Structure formats: C-alpha cells, structure tokens
Amino acid sequence: MEEDLLHQAYDPETFRKEGQQLINQLSEYLKETLSGYGPVLNYSDPKEQLELWKKDVSESGSGVDTANILKHITRVHHPRYMGHQVAPPLPVASLMALLGGFLNNGMAVYEMGMAPTAMEHLITGWLCRKVGYSSSARGILTSGGTLANLTALLSARRNGVAEDIWNRGYSGGLAILVSEAAHYCVDRAARIMGLGEAGVLKVPVLENFSMDTSKLPGIYEAARQKGLTPFAIVGSAPCTATGSYDHLEALADFAEENDLWFHVDGAHGGPAVLSEKYKFLVQGIQRADSVVIDGHKMMGMPVITTALLFSDGATSYNTFSQEAEYLLADTVEEDWSNGAKRTFECTKLTSSLTWYAVLKQYGEPIFEAFLNRQYDLARSFSDLIRERPNWELACEPQSNILCFRWAPLGIPSGGLDEINENIRKKALEEGRFYIVQTRLKGTLYLRTSLMNPFTGTAHLSELLTYLETLGQVFLGNE
Numbered sequence: 001m002e003e004d005l006l007h008q009a010y011d012p013e014t015f016r017k018e019g020q021q022l023i024n025q026l027s028e029y030l031k032e033t034l035s036g037y038g039p040v041l042n043y044s045d046p047k048e049q050l051e052l053w054k055k056d057v058s059e060s061g062s063g064v065d066t067a068n069i070l071k072h073i074t075r076v077h078h079p080r081y082m083g084h085q086v087a088p089p090l091p092v093a094s095l096m097a098l099l100g101g102f103l104n105n106g107m108a109v110y111e112m113g114m115a116p117t118a119m120e121h122l123i124t125g126w127l128c129r130k131v132g133y134s135s136s137a138r139g140i141l142t143s144g145g146t147l148a149n150l151t152a153l154l155s156a157r158r159n160g161v162a163e164d165i166w167n168r169g170y171s172g173g174l175a176i177l178v179s180e181a182a183h184y185c186v187d188r189a190a191r192i193m194g195l196g197e198a199g200v201l202k203v204p205v206l207e208n209f210s211m212d213t214s215k216l217p218g219i220y221e222a223a224r225q226k227g228l229t230p231f232a233i234v235g236s237a238p239c240t241a242t243g244s245y246d247h248l249e250a251l252a253d254f255a256e257e258n259d260l261w262f263h264v265d266g267a268h269g270g271p272a273v274l275s276e277k278y279k280f281l282v283q284g285i286q287r288a289d290s291v292v293i294d295g296h297k298m299m300g301m302p303v304i305t306t307a308l309l310f311s312d313g314a315t316s317y318n319t320f321s322q323e324a325e326y327l328l329a330d331t332v333e334e335d336w337s338n339g340a341k342r343t344f345e346c347t348k349l350t351s352s353l354t355w356y357a358v359l360k361q362y363g364e365p366i367f368e369a370f371l372n373r374q375y376d377l378a379r380s381f382s383d384l385i386r387e388r389p390n391w392e393l394a395c396e397p398q399s400n401i402l403c404f405r406w407a408p409l410g411i412p413s414g415g416l417d418e419i420n421e422n423i424r425k426k427a428l429e430e431g432r433f434y435i436v437q438t439r440l441k442g443t444l445y446l447r448t449s450l451m452n453p454f455t456g457t458a459h460l461s462e463l464l465t466y467l468e469t470l471g472q473v474f475l476g477n478e
C-alpha cells in the first residue's frame with residue numbers, strides 16, 4: 001500500500017499531465033493578467049482564507065485546486081499592481097525556479113549544484129564588474145536583502161574590528177551609522193548582532209528623505225564620546241519608503257576618513273549600475289566594501305534571490321570562518337565553489353539558474369530597459385500628481401517609488417491621514433488597483449512602487465481619478 005502510494009506520487013506520466021495542465025493554466029493567467037483584465041486581487045480577510053484552506057486541505061487526495069489558488073493571490077503581473085517591491089517575474093526565470101525546485105540540488109557543497117554554482121560565480125562576477133569593482137571582488141547569492149544585509153554587517157565586523165568577536169563573543173561598545181529612513185532590516189541585523197538600540201546611530205534625513213550627511217561628523221563624535229566605536233556606515237540605494245538614494249560619494253568619503261566599512265543596501269535600486277541614464281544615482285557605489293542587490297525586485301527574478309558583493313573577495317571568506325583569511329593568495333587555490341562557506345545558509349536555492357536564463361535569453365539590455373522605463377514612469381506620474389489640484393507629493397521620485405496623498409482644502413492634517421487611510425483600505429477591498437501606504441515624519445501617505453512594465457500613464461491617471469472618487473465618498477460628497 002505504502003509502496004503504491006510512493007510510486008503513484010512519483011509517476012512520470014502523472015507529472016507530465018499535471019505539469020502541462022499547470023503551464024497551460026499559467027499561460028492563460030499571464031495573457032489575461034497582462035492585458036489588465038479583472039481585479040488585481042480579490043481581497044478576503046485572514047480568517048476567511050484560513051477557513052477556506054482548512055476545508056480544502058481536509059479533502060485529502062482530491063487533487064490540487066490551482067484554479068482556486070489563482071483566485072486568492074495578488075496578481076503582480078497586472079498593470080494595476082503598484083504595491084510592494086516585487087517584480088512580475090520574467091516567465092523564463094519562473095520556469096528556471098520550477099526547474100530548481102524540481103532538481104532540488106541543495107548547493108551546500110559544490111557537487112550538490114555544480115552548474116548553478118558555476119553560474120553563481122559568473123553572475124556575481126558580472127555584477128561586480130558592473131558595480132565598478134576590480135578583479136579582486138567576489139560575490140555570492142543568498143536568500144533576500146534582509147539576510148544579505150546581515151551577512152554584510154557580519155563581514156564588516158569580522159574584517160573591521162580588531163576584537164575577535166566571532167570566536168570570543170561580544171562585549172559591547174560597537175555601532176553602525178545608517179539613515180533613519182533605511183529599511184528596517186538593517187536595524188534588525190544590528191540588533192541580532194547584539195549592538196542593541198544604542199548601537200544603531202540613526203542619521204536624520206533631508207526633505208527628500210536622503211541621508212543628511214552634514215549630520216554625520218556630529219553623530220560620530222558624540223558616539224565616540226559616549227564610548228561607542230562605530231565600525232560601519234550603511235547607505236541606502238534607495239531607501240524603501242520613498243525610494244530616495246543616499247549620497248553615496250559623501251558616505252564613501254566619510255567612511256574613508258574614519259576607517260569605517262562602507263556598505264550599500266542597493267536591494268531595490270542597485271541595478272541602476274546597469275543604466276547609462278540613471279547610474280548617476282549610485283555614483284560612488286564602487287567605493288563600497290559591500291553591496292546588496294535583490295534580483296526579485298528590479299531585475300525580474302522570482303522570489304527570492306539576492307547578490308551580495310564584496311570589493312575585496314577575501315573579506316567574504318572571513319565572515320563565517322574561525323580563522324581570518326587576509327588575502328586570496330595567488331598560491332592558494334580559491335575555494336569559490338563551496339558557497340556554504342560564505343553564505344549564512346547551508347542548503348540554499350539554485351537561484352543562479354534564474355539569472356543565467358535571463359542573461360542568456362535576453363542579455364544585459366533587458367535590465368537597463370526595465371529600470372529606465374519604470375524610473376521614467378515615476379517621473380511622469382509625479383507630473384500627473386502635480387497637475388491635479390488637491391494632491392500632494394511627499395517628495396520628487398528618484399526611483400520608481402512614489403508617495404503622495406489626497407489633500408482637499410479645509411481638512412485638518414489628522415483628518416487627511418484618516419481619509420487617505422480609508423481610501424487605501426477601500427481600494428484594497430475593491431482590488432481594482434493594488435497600492436500601499438506608509439507614514440513619513442508622522443504623516444500618512446499613499447505609496448506606489450511601479451514594478452510592472454505594462455503599467456502606463458493612462459493607468460496612473462485612472463488611479464488618481466479612482467482614489468479621488470473614493471475620497472469624495474468619505475467626505476460625504478457622493
């Protein structure tokens with residue numbers, strides 16, 4: 001009986017039939033969704049979803065109802081999807097994720113992922129060159145910007161602090177400098193490393209939400225006087241909420257003057273290094289000791305794959321090792337092919353397959369074309385917002401992220417927060433568009449990340465009209 005069940009579960013013909021059905025279903029989904037047909041999501045609350053799937057899973061053996069799954073997800077391929085920063089993955093990359101999941105090579109040691117390991121080496125090498133690093137740079141792929149930022153900060157401490165914390169433990173007194181607008185995972189990484197609240201020196205931001213670098217010397221000196229030793233500075237390229245880039249050249253200067261490790265969190269907008277038009281935004285990135293770039297945000301990869309790059313490859317080998325290796329000596333053969341030595345993960349995704357497929361199929365230009373289009377679109381959207389009465393921008397967009405709010409005259413500021421919150425809630429429930437919200441300096445803003453290459457200005461005009469209609473309803477005018 002058990003034998004039968006296992007044979008049935010691995011039956012190649014069943015796999016062929018179900019696989020073909022799934023691909024057919026997804027092709028139809030793609031056609032329909034890209035055309036903008038139907039809602040972006042059919043929102044239902046967590047309790048409802050739980051009940052639905054509790055019932056479904058209790059009907060064991062009745063087959064997987066993929067059609068029903070497709071009804072209860074958020075359609076990132078939809079041109080009216082403008083919410084969180086995940087890419088509508090390039091279909092060829094999604095196929096590679098399926099291939100990786102099927103083969104299940106665990107990557108912890110070379111022979112458990114020979115082709116993907118070689119691809120990872122080539123892809124991270126290519127990205128290092130695009131960042132502007134020299135031939136001593138090396139990179140790895142890991143699962144997400146959060147983990148990559150933590151890994152980079154661990155490397156920063158391992159390589160930049162004389163105390164042997166990796167072997168002996170931490171006795172306190174270290175700190176990092178980071179913008180108050182940086183993604184929360186940097187703060188979280190520092191706390192995981194034991195730095196505590198006092199060890200995260202938050203630098204205020206300018207009106208455009210990029211780090212106010214004029215504040216750096218004062219914050220640094222005050223920390224030193226309190227007995228803290230800053231060892232790293234983190235630049236956001238860009239920060240998450242408003243998509244504003246820090247002035248990386250100024251951060252690099254400050255890092256150099258004070259002997260700090262300079263890390264750039266380019267999870268979202270690091271791929272600007274591939275754009276002739278927008279690479280001015282990341283000027284100075286080549287001076288960073290480490291850089292993070294997510295594949296699943298602005299590079300069209302499925303969740304989840306992140307490149308962590310080191311300007312000096314030797315530092316990446318030190319992060320998790322008992323003995324510090326100071327050089328990649330010419331005489332010692334570099335152990336690039338056993339990736340687990342340099343990543344937090346033991347078993348990890350073969351996500352290099354997705355990067356490989358996109359590069360092989362479409363070449364480098366696809367990344368530049370996508371980034372340019374989306375960044376241009378955000379600038380057109382800000383024009384549309386400025387042209388309309390009663391709309392306010394939080395700041396001019398630097399990337400493809402834009403924060404704005406409806407601000408009809410005569411309503412006190414707290415009231416505007418409530419109206420915009422209600423607008424966003426109603427929009428979520430109706431599912432015609434998917435946008436999110438954020439709080440900036442205490443004020444609530446609506447927020448869009450223009451992630452979809454099929455979103456156009458017509459969709460954005462329609463969005464503003466739609467949101468305004470919802471707002472009028474809350475004001476009791478309709």
Ligand SMILES: Cc1ncc(COP(=O)(O)O)c(C=O)c1O
Nearest residue numbers: 144145146183238239240267268
């Ligand atoms: C600037 C920045 N850094 C880090 C992260 C976290 O990356 P991940 O979601 O890949 O863990 C994000 C996510 O939005 C981000 O915007």
